[in-house]
Amino acid sequence: MTTTIYGAGATRVGVREITPQIFWISHSAGDQAAKLNRGFAEDFARVNPGFDPEANDIIYGSYLFLDEKTFLIDTLGPAQHETMLEALGDLLAGRRLDYLWISHTELPHAGNAAAIVRAHPEVQLLTVGGHDHYALHGLGDARQLAYGDCVDLGQHRMEIIEPLFVDHALTQWIYEHRTGFLCPVDWALNAQNQHQSFRFMDEMEEVGYSRERFQHDVSITNCVVFPWLRWADPDQIARMIDAxxxxxxxxxxxxxxxxxxxxxxxxxxxxxxxxxxSVASREFSIVY
Ligand SMILES: [Fe+2]
Ligand SMILES: [Fe+2]
Structure with missing residues (x-):
């Protein structure tokens, strides 16, 4: 497992190669996660005994495609401002950044947009159309996209697709046709403990994680991320996912x-x- 790591704690960013042209740039606070996130995992585990009480770390993910054109998905958050720019600069190694796509305007996803534009002024910003206050998020010059719009990078073709699960309406997902790469933004969401940082899921299995635990994690975390699921029909949800x-x-x-x-x-x-x-089948409180 080769990981290049920048910074520590709140600024910590790791880079992993998924394919020779696709890189995972992510934030994971590691052994400082419990302090930074105020030990939420213990509270979760008290209510949900299957939850790892040490899994205090929430990943922020960003992805970089290095094809004939270069394409960055999301920006990480403001605390990773400098480490994100450093990681991105090292991966680009003097190449220009052609595109920066923003899935939705929340700080862990878009918080460094303005900083990346300042560092890479040639970049074309891409984001979801039909929004307001773009300039506030550093997206004043962004090209606004619709579902079905594609961006060709050379060997990779990025398609903007309609999301199934959103935490607010103006969110897009993205799919790459040649590799079958899907970024479903906030969907899924597992927590991790300090021994699981920057691991691909198959490598998580080497340190005690499992598919069963993933299923359990998602059934807990997605109540919080998508509270509207409380009113959703479980069979309809399953049918939509299968489709x-x-x-x-x-x-x-x-x-x-x-x-x-x-x-x-x-x-x-x-x-x-x-x-x-199971999220859609459960009764859960949306007031904490
Ligand atoms: Fe979100
Ligand atoms: Fe998010």
Whole structure:
């Protein structure tokens, strides 16, 4: 497992190669996560005994494609401002950044947009259309996209797709046709403990994680991330997910807050569907 790490704690960023042209740039606070995130895992575990009480770390993910054109998905958060720019600069190694795509305007996803534009003024910003206050988020000059719009990078073709699960309406997902890469942004979401930073999901299994735990994690975290699921129909949710899986051949599952899944993808996707079915079946409070 080769990981290049920048910074520590709140600034800590790791770079992993998924394919020779696709890189995972992520934030993981490691042994400082419990302090920074105020030990939320213990509270989660008290209510949900299957949850790891040491899993205090939430991943922020960003992905870089180095093709004939270069394409960055999301920016990490403001605390990773300098380490993100450093990691990005090292990966680009003097090349220009052609595109920066913003999935939705929240700080862990878009908080460094303005800083990246300042460092790479040639970049074309891309984001979801139909929004307000773009300038506030550093997206004043962004090209606004619709579902079905594609950006060709050379060997990779990025398609903006309609999301299934959103935490606010103006969110897009993105799919790459040749590699079967999908970034479903906030969907999935597992926490991790300090021994699990920067690992692909198959490497998480080497340190005690499992598909069953992933399913359990998602069934807890997605109540919080998508509280509207309280009113959703579980069978309809499962049918929508299956239709989505049938439409998109997913071979690299690369959300924003989840360890990247590159092996046993169908099994993990099945676990994810069952997790969502159970979220929609449960009674849960949306007031904490
Ligand atoms: Fe979000
Ligand atoms: Fe998010």
């Amino acid at each position: 989505f899986y049938a439409k998109y051949d997913i071979r690299i599952f690369a959300p924003s807050h989840t360890n990247v899944i590159r092996k046993d993808v169908p099994e993990y996707l099945a676990a994810l569907r069952e997790a969502m079915r």
